[in-house]
Amino acid sequence: MDARLETAARVADIAPFHVMEVQTAARALEAAGRSVVHMEIGEPDFPTPAPVVAAAQRAIADGGIFYTSALGLPALRTAIARHYTDHYGVAIAPERVMVTAGSSAALLLVLALIVDRDDRILLPDPAYPCNRHFVRVLEGDPVGIPVGPESNYQLTANLIDRNWTPATRGVLIASPSNPTGTVVPHDEMQRIVSTVAQRRGRLIVDEIYLGLTYGLGAHRNGHDKPRSVLDLTDDVFVISSFSKYFNMTGWRLGWVVAPERHVRDLEKLAQNLYISPAAPSQHAALACFEPATLAILEDRRRAFEARRDYLVPALRELGFGIPVMPTGGFFVYADCSKFSHDSQQFCRDVLDNAGVAITPGLDFGRHRATEHVRFAYTIAQEKLEDGVARLARYLGR
Numbered sequence: 001m002d003a004r005l006e007t008a009a010r011v012a013d014i015a016p017f018h019v020m021e022v023q024t025a026a027r028a029l030e031a032a033g034r035s036v037v038h039m040e041i042g043e044p045d046f047p048t049p050a051p052v053v054a055a056a057q058r059a060i061a062d063g064g065i066f067y068t069s070a071l072g073l074p075a076l077r078t079a080i081a082r083h084y085t086d087h088y089g090v091a092i093a094p095e096r097v098m099v100t101a102g103s104s105a106a107l108l109l110v111l112a113l114i115v116d117r118d119d120r121i122l123l124p125d126p127a128y129p130c131n132r133h134f135v136r137v138l139e140g141d142p143v144g145i146p147v148g149p150e151s152n153y154q155l156t157a158n159l160i161d162r163n164w165t166p167a168t169r170g171v172l173i174a175s176p177s178n179p180t181g182t183v184v185p186h187d188e189m190q191r192i193v194s195t196v197a198q199r200r201g202r203l204i205v206d207e208i209y210l211g212l213t214y215g216l217g218a219h220r221n222g223h224d225k226p227r228s229v230l231d232l233t234d235d236v237f238v239i240s241s242f243s244k245y246f247n248m249t250g251w252r253l254g255w256v257v258a259p260e261r262h263v264r265d266l267e268k269l270a271q272n273l274y275i276s277p278a279a280p281s282q283h284a285a286l287a288c289f290e291p292a293t294l295a296i297l298e299d300r301r302r303a304f305e306a307r308r309d310y311l312v313p314a315l316r317e318l319g320f321g322i323p324v325m326p327t328g329g330f331f332v333y334a335d336c337s338k339f340s341h342d343s344q345q346f347c348r349d350v351l352d353n354a355g356v357a358i359t360p361g362l363d364f365g366r367h368r369a370t371e372h373v374r375f376a377y378t379i380a381q382e383k384l385e386d387g388v389a390r391l392a393r394y395l396g397r
């Protein structure tokens with residue numbers, strides 16, 4: 001037999017999503033007649049807002065569905081830029097905004113732009129699993145740096161500095177984070193920006209959950225609103241998406257705000273990799289920024305906040321460790337070591353015995369992964385309450 005592997009070596013290094021396996025097992029139980037409370041799902045349960053669906057229908061009926069520019073519809077790039085001014089108080093030139101096929105494509109394009117073979121990219125551990133796989137696909141070296149409650153489960157300038165080597169090319173962080181729901185405080189972000197710049201590295205900040213932040217007071221129109229890293233520097237790649245805040249996961253639409261000098265190269269990569277983001281989705285997304293849509297989304301953000309306010313104390317009461325209050329996204333990363341040191345088995349047991357689907361820490365890295373699980377509050381409040389009651393019975397609380 002040929003000594004070469006049948007597929008490229010990189011494929012063996014890409015782990016499947018354990019959450020998908022949880023979901024498959026949960027669906028099998030449901031098919032067998034059991035009821036399952038789904039707390040594993042990483043997408044909003046809310047449907048796409050009606051004005052967005054109507055915009056898509058109009059665009060399709062008009063018949064103008066062709067390839068767009070690889071950078072996206074100019075009107076959408078302008079609308080996204082304006083959104084940064086309206087919501088985050090930062091002025092962005094529309095020319096710096098590139099619409100992509102989900103933020104997944106944005107991450108891949110930006111990493112393809114900066115990662116050469118064996119280049120190291122620093123990531124927190126735990127983190128969104130695809131990031132390390134994107135780096136690996138590009139023959140780079142993803143370096144997970146263990147983080148915990150002492151740093152909000154986020155990288156700090158200090159950690160970045162201590163882990164920097166001549167092979168390090170850049171840093172990729174998500175704020176708010178999946179799986180921890182925690183944010184990088186703005187003063188720490190300032191230090192991270194300076195440290196990465198001093199090292200002449202590249203900084204990528206995934207802000208796909210920035211619209212979904214909680215507990216920040218009068219944050220939409222007041223003093224304590226969520227802040228984008230674009231507030232601090234233009235020399236950063238900011239990744240974002242229509243998937244989460246805008247409730248459009250299936251439309252596969254995201255964006256990147258890039259330093260102006262890199263836009264042409266990103267365009268070239270997108271042209272070659274997938275030609276353009278989907279046209280119906282882009283026409284639909286134009287309606288995201290209408291006041292009627294934003295009002296719907298703001299109500300939904302408040303619903304997520306209410307769910308978080310219920311779930312976190314309830315899980316703590318059961319004995320899960322949640323030392324840092326998550327302030328964004330829709331996830332709670334909980335220490336389950338009181339119950340098990342094998343989170344994968346724990347998730348299986350909880351599913352089989354309590355009918356609650358949750359995700360093992362293993363999906364998000366190695367650091368204390370066997371002692372953590374992720375809860376998603378992407379289900380209605382009554383279902384969350386049912387899930388907590390089931391867990392209480394199973395755990396004997």
Ligand SMILES: Cc1ncc(COP(=O)(O)O)c(C=O)c1O
Nearest residue numbers: 102103104128174178241243254
């Ligand atoms: C932190 C983070 N970044 C990026 C993505 C990719 O999302 P999409 O490609 O739908 O924009 C996800 C999806 O769960 C995520 O959690």
